[in-house]
Amino acid sequence: MVDLSQYLPILLFLFIALGLSALFVFLPMGVSRLTGAHNPDAEKLSEYECGFPAFEDPRSQFDVRFYLIAILFIVFDLEAAFLFPWAVSLDLTGWPGWITMMIFLGELAVGLAYAWKVGALEWD
Incomplete structure (x- = not known):
């Protein structure tokens, strides 16, 4: 027979972590709805980073070269970390x-x- 009582602290920790994370996510949303801070209008929903609407679909694919450069950067960054x-x-x-x-x-x-x-390092 396996004694599962040793896993009770881990299970308790997971339930507390899940509860606190849910509290930190949903409590601010609920408070903003109750206090009236949630008031979307056209000005709040407009573009704010670049100042003009996007030209393309934001879910468009990145160029493969971007991923190659990123992977090479990670490899050589890890090399420096090993040195x-x-x-x-x-x-x-x-x-x-x-x-x-x-x-x-x-x-x-x-x-x-x-x-x-x-030619993975060349960018046209």
Whole structure:
């Protein structure tokens, strides 16, 4: 027989978290409706960021190159994040740590060269 009483604190935590998140979402909406702050008119519903209506459907697809640039940025950002702890602990890891990082940087260099060769970094 499995003792499920150990999961009671986790279940209690999940119910409290769900209740608080629902409270934080729905309480301000209810208060604004009751106090009269919810009063939409043409001025409130107009465009406010750029000052003029959008030309295209806002749900149009992005160009694939945008995603390629974003993915490459994330890869090289993570590379920089891996370099800092490696540099700090290099005296502990020694030559095996250095060789492993050089292999990692070599793989990233090959990936960057490939992306450069196929034109993933060019923006027309």
